[in-house]
Amino acid sequence: MNIKDEGIVLKELRFKETSKIVTILTKRHGKIKGMARGAYRPKSQLTVNTQPFSYNNYILFKGRNFYYINQADIIESFYTIRENVNRVVYGHYLLELADKSILEGDESYKLFLLLRKGLKILSKLDKSFLKFILSYELKFVSFLGYKPLLDSCxxxxxxYLHNFKFDIEYGGIICNKCSLVESNCEYMDMAMYQAMKELLYTPLDRIDDINISKKTMFKLHEIMVKYILHKIDRKKFNSLDVLKTLNGQGGELYGNYFRDD
Ligand SMILES: [Zn+2]
Structure with missing residues:
Protein backbone atom coordinates (compact mmCIF):
# COMPACT_ATOMS: atom_id res chain seq x y z
CA MET A 1 0.00 0.00 0.00
CA ASN A 2 2.82 2.41 -0.78
CA ILE A 3 1.78 5.61 -2.46
CA LYS A 4 3.84 8.21 -4.26
CA ASP A 5 3.11 11.91 -4.02
CA GLU A 6 4.90 15.21 -3.86
CA GLY A 7 4.41 17.63 -1.03
CA ILE A 8 5.58 20.71 0.85
CA VAL A 9 6.26 20.52 4.59
CA LEU A 10 4.11 22.98 6.53
CA LYS A 11 5.01 22.07 10.09
CA GLU A 12 7.14 19.70 12.16
CA LEU A 13 6.60 18.35 15.63
CA ARG A 14 8.98 16.22 17.66
CA PHE A 15 7.57 12.82 18.54
CA LYS A 16 9.21 10.67 21.24
CA GLU A 17 13.00 10.58 21.20
CA THR A 18 14.01 10.63 17.59
CA SER A 19 10.92 10.81 15.42
CA LYS A 20 8.80 13.65 14.18
CA ILE A 21 5.33 14.19 12.86
CA VAL A 22 5.20 16.50 9.89
CA THR A 23 2.22 18.19 8.34
CA ILE A 24 2.56 18.07 4.57
CA LEU A 25 0.48 19.67 1.86
CA THR A 26 0.59 17.11 -0.92
CA LYS A 27 -0.31 17.50 -4.53
CA ARG A 28 -2.90 14.72 -4.75
CA HIS A 29 -3.74 13.63 -1.21
CA GLY A 30 -4.44 17.03 0.31
CA LYS A 31 -3.04 17.89 3.73
CA ILE A 32 -1.66 14.87 5.57
CA LYS A 33 0.21 14.01 8.75
CA GLY A 34 3.40 12.09 8.08
CA MET A 35 5.42 10.11 10.59
CA ALA A 36 9.15 10.41 10.00
CA ARG A 37 10.70 7.68 12.11
CA GLY A 38 14.20 8.43 13.30
CA ALA A 39 14.29 11.85 11.64
CA TYR A 40 16.27 13.26 14.59
CA ARG A 41 18.90 10.55 14.50
CA PRO A 42 22.26 11.75 13.28
CA LYS A 43 22.72 10.91 9.61
CA SER A 44 18.99 10.28 9.14
CA GLN A 45 18.02 10.43 5.50
CA LEU A 46 14.85 12.25 6.49
CA THR A 47 16.27 15.26 8.37
CA VAL A 48 16.28 17.73 5.49
CA ASN A 49 13.19 16.38 3.79
CA THR A 50 11.02 16.92 6.83
CA GLN A 51 11.84 20.58 7.56
CA PRO A 52 9.31 23.34 6.91
CA PHE A 53 9.44 24.72 3.33
CA SER A 54 11.09 21.65 1.87
CA TYR A 55 9.41 20.26 -1.22
CA ASN A 56 9.85 16.55 -1.85
CA ASN A 57 8.84 13.43 -3.66
CA TYR A 58 7.56 11.07 -1.01
CA ILE A 59 6.88 7.38 -0.81
CA LEU A 60 4.30 6.96 1.92
CA PHE A 61 2.63 4.08 3.62
CA LYS A 62 -0.88 4.77 4.85
CA GLY A 63 -1.24 3.61 8.43
CA ARG A 64 -4.23 3.98 10.71
CA ASN A 65 -3.33 7.40 12.13
CA PHE A 66 -0.52 8.61 9.92
CA TYR A 67 1.14 8.26 6.63
CA TYR A 68 4.54 6.74 7.34
CA ILE A 69 7.30 8.38 5.33
CA ASN A 70 9.31 5.54 3.84
CA GLN A 71 11.34 7.59 1.42
CA ALA A 72 11.80 11.24 0.56
CA ASP A 73 13.71 12.84 -2.28
CA ILE A 74 14.18 16.56 -2.35
CA ILE A 75 12.75 18.50 -5.29
CA GLU A 76 13.45 21.99 -3.89
CA SER A 77 14.56 23.01 -0.41
CA PHE A 78 13.77 26.73 -0.83
CA TYR A 79 16.83 27.31 1.35
CA THR A 80 17.19 30.93 0.18
CA ILE A 81 14.02 31.73 2.14
CA ARG A 82 16.13 31.28 5.28
CA GLU A 83 18.67 33.88 4.13
CA ASN A 84 16.42 36.89 4.63
CA VAL A 85 14.32 37.69 7.69
CA ASN A 86 11.40 39.03 5.62
CA ARG A 87 11.33 35.89 3.52
CA VAL A 88 11.38 33.68 6.61
CA VAL A 89 8.60 35.50 8.42
CA TYR A 90 6.36 35.72 5.37
CA GLY A 91 7.27 32.21 4.32
CA HIS A 92 6.01 30.93 7.65
CA TYR A 93 2.85 32.96 7.13
CA LEU A 94 2.26 31.21 3.78
CA LEU A 95 2.73 27.83 5.49
CA GLU A 96 0.44 28.79 8.36
CA LEU A 97 -2.25 30.01 5.97
CA ALA A 98 -2.26 26.60 4.29
CA ASP A 99 -2.10 24.68 7.56
CA LYS A 100 -4.94 26.57 9.25
CA SER A 101 -7.24 26.80 6.24
CA ILE A 102 -7.07 23.34 4.75
CA LEU A 103 -8.60 20.39 6.55
CA GLU A 104 -7.23 16.90 6.16
CA GLY A 105 -9.11 15.25 3.34
CA ASP A 106 -10.03 18.53 1.65
CA GLU A 107 -9.44 18.88 -2.08
CA SER A 108 -6.56 21.32 -2.24
CA TYR A 109 -4.78 20.87 -5.57
CA LYS A 110 -5.05 24.54 -6.53
CA LEU A 111 -3.84 25.65 -3.10
CA PHE A 112 -0.86 23.34 -3.41
CA LEU A 113 0.08 24.90 -6.76
CA LEU A 114 -0.38 28.38 -5.31
CA LEU A 115 1.83 27.62 -2.31
CA ARG A 116 4.52 26.14 -4.54
CA LYS A 117 4.44 29.19 -6.78
CA GLY A 118 4.38 31.55 -3.79
CA LEU A 119 7.43 29.94 -2.18
CA LYS A 120 9.28 30.00 -5.47
CA ILE A 121 8.73 33.74 -5.87
CA LEU A 122 9.38 34.48 -2.20
CA SER A 123 12.69 32.60 -2.28
CA LYS A 124 14.03 35.27 -4.65
CA LEU A 125 12.16 38.32 -3.38
CA ASP A 126 14.16 41.29 -2.10
CA LYS A 127 11.56 44.04 -1.91
CA SER A 128 7.83 44.77 -2.05
CA PHE A 129 7.04 41.98 0.39
CA LEU A 130 3.71 43.39 1.44
CA LYS A 131 2.50 43.75 -2.15
CA PHE A 132 3.44 40.13 -2.76
CA ILE A 133 1.65 38.99 0.40
CA LEU A 134 -1.50 40.92 -0.48
CA SER A 135 -1.57 39.45 -3.94
CA TYR A 136 -1.06 35.99 -2.46
CA GLU A 137 -3.80 36.45 0.16
CA LEU A 138 -6.30 37.51 -2.50
CA LYS A 139 -5.60 34.45 -4.62
CA PHE A 140 -5.52 32.18 -1.62
CA VAL A 141 -8.88 33.31 -0.29
CA SER A 142 -10.34 33.01 -3.81
CA PHE A 143 -9.17 29.40 -4.13
CA LEU A 144 -10.66 28.69 -0.72
CA GLY A 145 -13.98 29.68 -2.26
CA TYR A 146 -14.30 33.23 -0.94
CA LYS A 147 -13.25 35.39 -3.85
CA PRO A 148 -14.06 39.00 -2.97
CA LEU A 149 -16.90 40.41 -5.05
CA LEU A 150 -15.94 43.87 -6.20
CA ASP A 151 -18.31 44.81 -9.03
CA SER A 152 -21.37 45.99 -7.16
CA CYS A 153 -22.87 46.25 -3.70
CA TYR A 160 -20.48 52.36 -9.84
CA LEU A 161 -20.23 53.06 -6.13
CA HIS A 162 -18.17 56.00 -4.91
CA ASN A 163 -18.65 55.46 -1.22
CA PHE A 164 -18.56 51.95 0.12
CA LYS A 165 -17.09 49.60 2.67
CA PHE A 166 -15.81 46.04 2.59
CA ASP A 167 -18.16 43.49 4.10
CA ILE A 168 -16.19 40.79 5.92
CA GLU A 169 -19.24 38.60 6.38
CA TYR A 170 -20.30 38.48 2.73
CA GLY A 171 -16.89 39.08 1.18
CA GLY A 172 -17.35 42.06 -1.08
CA ILE A 173 -18.00 45.76 -1.34
CA ILE A 174 -21.15 47.14 0.21
CA CYS A 175 -22.77 50.54 -0.37
CA ASN A 176 -23.03 52.95 2.54
CA LYS A 177 -26.77 52.57 2.80
CA CYS A 178 -26.69 48.77 3.06
CA SER A 179 -23.69 48.90 5.40
CA LEU A 180 -25.83 50.66 8.03
CA VAL A 181 -27.48 47.36 8.88
CA GLU A 182 -24.42 45.15 8.51
CA SER A 183 -22.14 44.92 11.52
CA ASN A 184 -19.00 43.38 10.08
CA CYS A 185 -17.81 46.05 7.64
CA GLU A 186 -14.43 47.70 7.24
CA TYR A 187 -13.46 51.12 5.96
CA MET A 188 -12.43 51.10 2.33
CA ASP A 189 -11.51 53.96 0.00
CA MET A 190 -11.10 54.10 -3.76
CA ALA A 191 -7.31 53.54 -3.62
CA MET A 192 -7.79 50.39 -1.53
CA TYR A 193 -10.54 49.22 -3.85
CA GLN A 194 -8.45 49.68 -6.99
CA ALA A 195 -5.41 48.04 -5.43
CA MET A 196 -7.51 45.07 -4.35
CA LYS A 197 -8.98 44.68 -7.81
CA GLU A 198 -5.64 44.97 -9.57
CA LEU A 199 -3.85 42.54 -7.26
CA LEU A 200 -6.72 40.07 -7.45
CA TYR A 201 -6.62 39.84 -11.23
CA THR A 202 -2.86 40.06 -11.85
CA PRO A 203 -0.84 36.83 -11.68
CA LEU A 204 1.45 36.55 -8.67
CA ASP A 205 4.60 36.76 -10.77
CA ARG A 206 3.51 39.87 -12.70
CA ILE A 207 2.86 42.39 -9.96
CA ASP A 208 6.15 44.28 -10.34
CA ASP A 209 4.62 47.18 -12.24
CA ILE A 210 1.73 47.74 -9.88
CA ASN A 211 2.25 50.79 -7.69
CA ILE A 212 0.39 51.02 -4.41
CA SER A 213 1.18 53.36 -1.52
CA LYS A 214 2.42 51.78 1.66
CA LYS A 215 -0.47 53.21 3.65
CA THR A 216 -3.00 51.64 1.29
CA MET A 217 -1.24 48.29 1.51
CA PHE A 218 -1.17 48.29 5.32
CA LYS A 219 -4.89 49.01 5.47
CA LEU A 220 -5.72 46.42 2.84
CA HIS A 221 -3.60 43.82 4.57
CA GLU A 222 -5.50 44.33 7.81
CA ILE A 223 -8.76 43.76 5.97
CA MET A 224 -7.44 40.63 4.27
CA VAL A 225 -6.22 39.12 7.54
CA LYS A 226 -9.58 39.81 9.22
CA TYR A 227 -11.42 38.43 6.20
CA ILE A 228 -9.41 35.21 6.01
CA LEU A 229 -9.56 34.63 9.78
CA HIS A 230 -13.31 35.13 9.69
CA LYS A 231 -13.75 32.64 6.84
CA ILE A 232 -11.60 29.94 8.40
CA ASP A 233 -12.99 30.60 11.87
CA ARG A 234 -9.68 31.33 13.58
CA LYS A 235 -8.54 34.03 15.99
CA LYS A 236 -5.07 34.88 14.71
CA PHE A 237 -1.99 33.88 12.76
CA ASN A 238 1.00 33.25 15.03
CA SER A 239 3.45 34.07 12.25
CA LEU A 240 2.07 37.61 12.08
CA ASP A 241 2.67 38.02 15.83
CA VAL A 242 6.35 37.51 15.12
CA LEU A 243 6.22 40.48 12.77
CA LYS A 244 4.68 42.69 15.43
CA THR A 245 7.30 41.62 17.94
CA LEU A 246 10.11 42.32 15.50
CA ASN A 247 8.61 45.70 14.93
CA GLY A 248 8.57 46.79 18.56
CA GLN A 249 5.33 47.73 20.21
CA GLY A 250 3.12 46.90 17.28
CA GLY A 251 1.99 50.50 17.06
CA GLU A 252 2.69 51.13 13.44
CA LEU A 253 2.39 47.57 12.25
CA TYR A 254 5.19 46.69 9.82
CA GLY A 255 6.00 50.39 9.58
CA ASN A 256 9.77 50.32 9.86
CA TYR A 257 10.06 46.80 8.82
CA PHE A 258 9.63 46.83 5.10
CA ARG A 259 12.36 48.04 2.88
CA ASP A 260 10.20 48.37 -0.16
CA ASP A 261 9.01 51.51 -1.96
ZN1 LIG B 1 -26.29 48.35 -1.28
Missing part, protein backbone atom coordinates in the same frame (compact mmCIF):
# COMPACT_ATOMS: atom_id res chain seq x y z
CA UNK A 154 -23.02 42.73 -2.35
CA UNK A 155 -26.48 43.30 -0.85
CA UNK A 156 -28.48 45.55 -3.22
CA UNK A 157 -26.41 45.14 -6.40
CA UNK A 158 -25.91 48.87 -6.98
CA UNK A 159 -23.01 49.55 -9.38
Missing amino acids: IICGKE
Whole structure:
Protein backbone atom coordinates (compact mmCIF):
# COMPACT_ATOMS: atom_id res chain seq x y z
CA MET A 1 0.00 0.00 0.00
CA ASN A 2 2.82 2.41 -0.78
CA ILE A 3 1.78 5.61 -2.46
CA LYS A 4 3.84 8.21 -4.26
CA ASP A 5 3.11 11.91 -4.02
CA GLU A 6 4.90 15.21 -3.86
CA GLY A 7 4.41 17.63 -1.03
CA ILE A 8 5.58 20.71 0.85
CA VAL A 9 6.26 20.52 4.59
CA LEU A 10 4.11 22.98 6.53
CA LYS A 11 5.01 22.07 10.09
CA GLU A 12 7.14 19.70 12.16
CA LEU A 13 6.60 18.35 15.63
CA ARG A 14 8.98 16.22 17.66
CA PHE A 15 7.57 12.82 18.54
CA LYS A 16 9.21 10.67 21.24
CA GLU A 17 13.00 10.58 21.20
CA THR A 18 14.01 10.63 17.59
CA SER A 19 10.92 10.81 15.42
CA LYS A 20 8.80 13.65 14.18
CA ILE A 21 5.33 14.19 12.86
CA VAL A 22 5.20 16.50 9.89
CA THR A 23 2.22 18.19 8.34
CA ILE A 24 2.56 18.07 4.57
CA LEU A 25 0.48 19.67 1.86
CA THR A 26 0.59 17.11 -0.92
CA LYS A 27 -0.31 17.50 -4.53
CA ARG A 28 -2.90 14.72 -4.75
CA HIS A 29 -3.74 13.63 -1.21
CA GLY A 30 -4.44 17.03 0.31
CA LYS A 31 -3.04 17.89 3.73
CA ILE A 32 -1.66 14.87 5.57
CA LYS A 33 0.21 14.01 8.75
CA GLY A 34 3.40 12.09 8.08
CA MET A 35 5.42 10.11 10.59
CA ALA A 36 9.15 10.41 10.00
CA ARG A 37 10.70 7.68 12.11
CA GLY A 38 14.20 8.43 13.30
CA ALA A 39 14.29 11.85 11.64
CA TYR A 40 16.27 13.26 14.59
CA ARG A 41 18.90 10.55 14.50
CA PRO A 42 22.26 11.75 13.28
CA LYS A 43 22.72 10.91 9.61
CA SER A 44 18.99 10.28 9.14
CA GLN A 45 18.02 10.43 5.50
CA LEU A 46 14.85 12.25 6.49
CA THR A 47 16.27 15.26 8.37
CA VAL A 48 16.28 17.73 5.49
CA ASN A 49 13.19 16.38 3.79
CA THR A 50 11.02 16.92 6.83
CA GLN A 51 11.84 20.58 7.56
CA PRO A 52 9.31 23.34 6.91
CA PHE A 53 9.44 24.72 3.33
CA SER A 54 11.09 21.65 1.87
CA TYR A 55 9.41 20.26 -1.22
CA ASN A 56 9.85 16.55 -1.85
CA ASN A 57 8.84 13.43 -3.66
CA TYR A 58 7.56 11.07 -1.01
CA ILE A 59 6.88 7.38 -0.81
CA LEU A 60 4.30 6.96 1.92
CA PHE A 61 2.63 4.08 3.62
CA LYS A 62 -0.88 4.77 4.85
CA GLY A 63 -1.24 3.61 8.43
CA ARG A 64 -4.23 3.98 10.71
CA ASN A 65 -3.33 7.40 12.13
CA PHE A 66 -0.52 8.61 9.92
CA TYR A 67 1.14 8.26 6.63
CA TYR A 68 4.54 6.74 7.34
CA ILE A 69 7.30 8.38 5.33
CA ASN A 70 9.31 5.54 3.84
CA GLN A 71 11.34 7.59 1.42
CA ALA A 72 11.80 11.24 0.56
CA ASP A 73 13.71 12.84 -2.28
CA ILE A 74 14.18 16.56 -2.35
CA ILE A 75 12.75 18.50 -5.29
CA GLU A 76 13.45 21.99 -3.89
CA SER A 77 14.56 23.01 -0.41
CA PHE A 78 13.77 26.73 -0.83
CA TYR A 79 16.83 27.31 1.35
CA THR A 80 17.19 30.93 0.18
CA ILE A 81 14.02 31.73 2.14
CA ARG A 82 16.13 31.28 5.28
CA GLU A 83 18.67 33.88 4.13
CA ASN A 84 16.42 36.89 4.63
CA VAL A 85 14.32 37.69 7.69
CA ASN A 86 11.40 39.03 5.62
CA ARG A 87 11.33 35.89 3.52
CA VAL A 88 11.38 33.68 6.61
CA VAL A 89 8.60 35.50 8.42
CA TYR A 90 6.36 35.72 5.37
CA GLY A 91 7.27 32.21 4.32
CA HIS A 92 6.01 30.93 7.65
CA TYR A 93 2.85 32.96 7.13
CA LEU A 94 2.26 31.21 3.78
CA LEU A 95 2.73 27.83 5.49
CA GLU A 96 0.44 28.79 8.36
CA LEU A 97 -2.25 30.01 5.97
CA ALA A 98 -2.26 26.60 4.29
CA ASP A 99 -2.10 24.68 7.56
CA LYS A 100 -4.94 26.57 9.25
CA SER A 101 -7.24 26.80 6.24
CA ILE A 102 -7.07 23.34 4.75
CA LEU A 103 -8.60 20.39 6.55
CA GLU A 104 -7.23 16.90 6.16
CA GLY A 105 -9.11 15.25 3.34
CA ASP A 106 -10.03 18.53 1.65
CA GLU A 107 -9.44 18.88 -2.08
CA SER A 108 -6.56 21.32 -2.24
CA TYR A 109 -4.78 20.87 -5.57
CA LYS A 110 -5.05 24.54 -6.53
CA LEU A 111 -3.84 25.65 -3.10
CA PHE A 112 -0.86 23.34 -3.41
CA LEU A 113 0.08 24.90 -6.76
CA LEU A 114 -0.38 28.38 -5.31
CA LEU A 115 1.83 27.62 -2.31
CA ARG A 116 4.52 26.14 -4.54
CA LYS A 117 4.44 29.19 -6.78
CA GLY A 118 4.38 31.55 -3.79
CA LEU A 119 7.43 29.94 -2.18
CA LYS A 120 9.28 30.00 -5.47
CA ILE A 121 8.73 33.74 -5.87
CA LEU A 122 9.38 34.48 -2.20
CA SER A 123 12.69 32.60 -2.28
CA LYS A 124 14.03 35.27 -4.65
CA LEU A 125 12.16 38.32 -3.38
CA ASP A 126 14.16 41.29 -2.10
CA LYS A 127 11.56 44.04 -1.91
CA SER A 128 7.83 44.77 -2.05
CA PHE A 129 7.04 41.98 0.39
CA LEU A 130 3.71 43.39 1.44
CA LYS A 131 2.50 43.75 -2.15
CA PHE A 132 3.44 40.13 -2.76
CA ILE A 133 1.65 38.99 0.40
CA LEU A 134 -1.50 40.92 -0.48
CA SER A 135 -1.57 39.45 -3.94
CA TYR A 136 -1.06 35.99 -2.46
CA GLU A 137 -3.80 36.45 0.16
CA LEU A 138 -6.30 37.51 -2.50
CA LYS A 139 -5.60 34.45 -4.62
CA PHE A 140 -5.52 32.18 -1.62
CA VAL A 141 -8.88 33.31 -0.29
CA SER A 142 -10.34 33.01 -3.81
CA PHE A 143 -9.17 29.40 -4.13
CA LEU A 144 -10.66 28.69 -0.72
CA GLY A 145 -13.98 29.68 -2.26
CA TYR A 146 -14.30 33.23 -0.94
CA LYS A 147 -13.25 35.39 -3.85
CA PRO A 148 -14.06 39.00 -2.97
CA LEU A 149 -16.90 40.41 -5.05
CA LEU A 150 -15.94 43.87 -6.20
CA ASP A 151 -18.31 44.81 -9.03
CA SER A 152 -21.37 45.99 -7.16
CA CYS A 153 -22.87 46.25 -3.70
CA ILE A 154 -23.02 42.73 -2.35
CA ILE A 155 -26.48 43.30 -0.85
CA CYS A 156 -28.48 45.55 -3.22
CA GLY A 157 -26.41 45.14 -6.40
CA LYS A 158 -25.91 48.87 -6.98
CA GLU A 159 -23.01 49.55 -9.38
CA TYR A 160 -20.48 52.36 -9.84
CA LEU A 161 -20.23 53.06 -6.13
CA HIS A 162 -18.17 56.00 -4.91
CA ASN A 163 -18.65 55.46 -1.22
CA PHE A 164 -18.56 51.95 0.12
CA LYS A 165 -17.09 49.60 2.67
CA PHE A 166 -15.81 46.04 2.59
CA ASP A 167 -18.16 43.49 4.10
CA ILE A 168 -16.19 40.79 5.92
CA GLU A 169 -19.24 38.60 6.38
CA TYR A 170 -20.30 38.48 2.73
CA GLY A 171 -16.89 39.08 1.18
CA GLY A 172 -17.35 42.06 -1.08
CA ILE A 173 -18.00 45.76 -1.34
CA ILE A 174 -21.15 47.14 0.21
CA CYS A 175 -22.77 50.54 -0.37
CA ASN A 176 -23.03 52.95 2.54
CA LYS A 177 -26.77 52.57 2.80
CA CYS A 178 -26.69 48.77 3.06
CA SER A 179 -23.69 48.90 5.40
CA LEU A 180 -25.83 50.66 8.03
CA VAL A 181 -27.48 47.36 8.88
CA GLU A 182 -24.42 45.15 8.51
CA SER A 183 -22.14 44.92 11.52
CA ASN A 184 -19.00 43.38 10.08
CA CYS A 185 -17.81 46.05 7.64
CA GLU A 186 -14.43 47.70 7.24
CA TYR A 187 -13.46 51.12 5.96
CA MET A 188 -12.43 51.10 2.33
CA ASP A 189 -11.51 53.96 0.00
CA MET A 190 -11.10 54.10 -3.76
CA ALA A 191 -7.31 53.54 -3.62
CA MET A 192 -7.79 50.39 -1.53
CA TYR A 193 -10.54 49.22 -3.85
CA GLN A 194 -8.45 49.68 -6.99
CA ALA A 195 -5.41 48.04 -5.43
CA MET A 196 -7.51 45.07 -4.35
CA LYS A 197 -8.98 44.68 -7.81
CA GLU A 198 -5.64 44.97 -9.57
CA LEU A 199 -3.85 42.54 -7.26
CA LEU A 200 -6.72 40.07 -7.45
CA TYR A 201 -6.62 39.84 -11.23
CA THR A 202 -2.86 40.06 -11.85
CA PRO A 203 -0.84 36.83 -11.68
CA LEU A 204 1.45 36.55 -8.67
CA ASP A 205 4.60 36.76 -10.77
CA ARG A 206 3.51 39.87 -12.70
CA ILE A 207 2.86 42.39 -9.96
CA ASP A 208 6.15 44.28 -10.34
CA ASP A 209 4.62 47.18 -12.24
CA ILE A 210 1.73 47.74 -9.88
CA ASN A 211 2.25 50.79 -7.69
CA ILE A 212 0.39 51.02 -4.41
CA SER A 213 1.18 53.36 -1.52
CA LYS A 214 2.42 51.78 1.66
CA LYS A 215 -0.47 53.21 3.65
CA THR A 216 -3.00 51.64 1.29
CA MET A 217 -1.24 48.29 1.51
CA PHE A 218 -1.17 48.29 5.32
CA LYS A 219 -4.89 49.01 5.47
CA LEU A 220 -5.72 46.42 2.84
CA HIS A 221 -3.60 43.82 4.57
CA GLU A 222 -5.50 44.33 7.81
CA ILE A 223 -8.76 43.76 5.97
CA MET A 224 -7.44 40.63 4.27
CA VAL A 225 -6.22 39.12 7.54
CA LYS A 226 -9.58 39.81 9.22
CA TYR A 227 -11.42 38.43 6.20
CA ILE A 228 -9.41 35.21 6.01
CA LEU A 229 -9.56 34.63 9.78
CA HIS A 230 -13.31 35.13 9.69
CA LYS A 231 -13.75 32.64 6.84
CA ILE A 232 -11.60 29.94 8.40
CA ASP A 233 -12.99 30.60 11.87
CA ARG A 234 -9.68 31.33 13.58
CA LYS A 235 -8.54 34.03 15.99
CA LYS A 236 -5.07 34.88 14.71
CA PHE A 237 -1.99 33.88 12.76
CA ASN A 238 1.00 33.25 15.03
CA SER A 239 3.45 34.07 12.25
CA LEU A 240 2.07 37.61 12.08
CA ASP A 241 2.67 38.02 15.83
CA VAL A 242 6.35 37.51 15.12
CA LEU A 243 6.22 40.48 12.77
CA LYS A 244 4.68 42.69 15.43
CA THR A 245 7.30 41.62 17.94
CA LEU A 246 10.11 42.32 15.50
CA ASN A 247 8.61 45.70 14.93
CA GLY A 248 8.57 46.79 18.56
CA GLN A 249 5.33 47.73 20.21
CA GLY A 250 3.12 46.90 17.28
CA GLY A 251 1.99 50.50 17.06
CA GLU A 252 2.69 51.13 13.44
CA LEU A 253 2.39 47.57 12.25
CA TYR A 254 5.19 46.69 9.82
CA GLY A 255 6.00 50.39 9.58
CA ASN A 256 9.77 50.32 9.86
CA TYR A 257 10.06 46.80 8.82
CA PHE A 258 9.63 46.83 5.10
CA ARG A 259 12.36 48.04 2.88
CA ASP A 260 10.20 48.37 -0.16
CA ASP A 261 9.01 51.51 -1.96
ZN1 LIG B 1 -26.29 48.35 -1.28
